[in-house]
Amino acid sequence: MATEIMGGRMLLAGEWIERTEQINVYNPENNEIIGSIPAGKAEDMNDAITLAQEGKEIAENLSIRERMDILNKAATYIEDNLEDFARTIALEGSKTINEARSETKRAAETIRISAEEARRLTGESINFDQMPGNTDRMGYYFRFPVGIIAAITPFNDPLNLIAHKIGPGIAAGNAVIIKPATETPLSALKMAEAFMYAGLPHKILSVITGRARDIGDVLIESKEVNMISFTGGMETGEKIAKKAGLKKLSMELGSNSPAIVLNDADLHEAAVSTTSGAFAAAGQNCLSVQRIYVEEDVYESFKELFLKEVKEVKTGSKLSESTEMGPVINEKEAERIEKWVKEATEAGALILSGGTRKGAHYDPTVLENVPESATLVKEEIFGPVVLLFKVKNLHEAIKRSNDVNYGLQAGIFTAxxxxxxxxxxxxxxGGVMINDSSDFRIDAMPFGGIKGSGLGREGVEYTIKEMSEERIIAFKILDEDE
Structure with a gap:
């Protein structure tokens, strides 16, 4: 089945272009082709970078009001075409239609917040006379754009993660080049469509599609690119950091998020919250609950409530209004998840629910007695699998929560x-959610992690600061009578 989603074109500096070589985009649910994109090459990315050098000057010279108007008009376009955007997200990715609608609304809100934060892109005065001998000086600083931003995005939030890079980038006055995930490029192209409709001047924005091996290093290594904003896996993030050279880096690299349930917690609320946190978007969320540490006095009670909630998660067709969890992004990923679970069970873990795969579908899965050495404990599963652990007290729960090379967000349930x-x-x-699971986020809050979870903070206000620089202006007041 083919969609009517700008198949076969990509955006080069504001111009829609085609290429003879195409890459098919598949629906992971049934492996049907739903569209195609140009297989961009190194010369396409080089052209985008060259034109962005002109685009960054155009972007910087847009007034704050012009940036705000463009951003608000793009947000309105997304809202007016919500079903079209949502269907695109659901067809090319793993999200159900209801999850896709939610993401579309969030993306529009992210763009609107970017417009609001543009007006707050301010500096402040500096008291130079705090240092002896400088009573004749006064000044201030203001913020200016970094220049060209390379935005590299994953498949799991194919629209809102684009919004978190393009919205702040334009609000701060930059040119932006987007390299979307090859699995889910159509949502990025839909976002570009919104900005073209909104009147964004040409040369400010490019969305170059293609295989990472063909265009990735060209973008990452370019000396003309001033900042890389990357969301993806830790291994890829480390490779980018080594290749990037002297440029700003902002990286959100995933996690292996814990939740802690104490004796005095509302166990039903904790079970409901962690179920949603573990299995939304088929667990393909950097904030997904992966490890749950429960005090031993309430372990069995919580487990019973949690398994009841998990077994009520409705799986099925992504476009069905009743489906709560669809497939993972492709069968290869489902096979990897299956392999990690098998490794854990062979080492003594017990499957309490799920553990079965059909194509790219992997059932909501719960394990206990998982050895600390298992891959499932130490690495990010990025799938619908959660582990239960019994602990003696909060001290043990915190210690074990911290015992991984990730640190994005955590949840704790307690009165x-x-x-x-x-x-x-x-x-x-980077964030602790009280009486909520680790996957809580609003788009205005600072968002990011420590250790292997990344560098810097997202969240519109904080991203705009990352995508701009301070410039100091100092006046020495001359005595005209001298």
Whole structure:
């Protein structure tokens, strides 16, 4: 089945172009072709970079009002075409139609927040006379754009993660070159369509599609690119950092997120919240709950409630209004998940629910008694699998939560303020969610992690700061009578 989604074209500096060689885009649910994209080559990316050098000057010279108007008009376009955007997300990716609608709304909101934050792109005065001998000086700083931003995005949030890079990038006055995931490029092209409709001047934006091996290094290594904003896996992030050279880096590299359930928690609420946190988007979320540490006194009670919730998760066709979880992104990923689970069970883990695969579908899966040495414990599963662990107390839960090379977000369920404060201080993560699972996020908050989870912070206000620089202006006041 073919879609009517700009198949066969990509955006080069504001111009829609075609290429003879195409890459098919598949629906992971049934492996049907739903569209195609140009197989961009090195020369296409070089052209995008060359034209972006002109585009960054155009972008910087847009007034704040012009940037705000373009961003708001793009957001309105997304809202007015919500079903079209949502269907695109659902067809090319793993999200159900309801999850895709939610992502579309969030993407529009992210763009609107970018418009609002553009007006707050301000500096402040500096008291130079705080240093002896400088009573005749005064000044301030203001923020200016970094120039050309390379935005490299994954498949799991193919529209809103684009919004988190293009919205702040334009708000700060930059040119942006997007390299979307090959599995889910159509949503990125839909976003580009919104900005072209909104009147974004040519040369500011490019969306270059193609295989990473053909165009990735050209973008990453270019000396003309001033910043790389990457969302993806830790291994790829490390490779990019080594190749990038002297340029700004912002990286969100995933996680292996823990949730802690204490004796005094509302167990039903904890079960509902962690079920959603583990299996939304088929677990393909950097914030997904992967490890749940439960105090031993309530372990069996929580497990019973949790398994009941998990077994009620409705799987099926992504476009069905009743489906709550669809497939993972492709059969290869489903096979990897299956392999990791098998490795754990062979080492003594027990499957409490799920553990079966059909094509790219992998059932919501819960394990216990998983050895600490298992890949499932140490690495990011990025799939619908969650592990249950019994712990003696909060101290043990925190220690084991921290015992991985990730630190994006964590959740803790408790009625004890002191316990919540202790966890907030001791958990080595970028965010702690109290009485919520690790996957809570709003698009205006600072978002990012430590250790292998990345560099810098996203969230519109914070991304705009990352995508701009401070410039100091100092006046020496001359005494005209001298």
């Amino acid at each position: 004890n303020v002191n316990a919540a404060l202790k966890a907030s201080k001791k958990l080595r993560v």
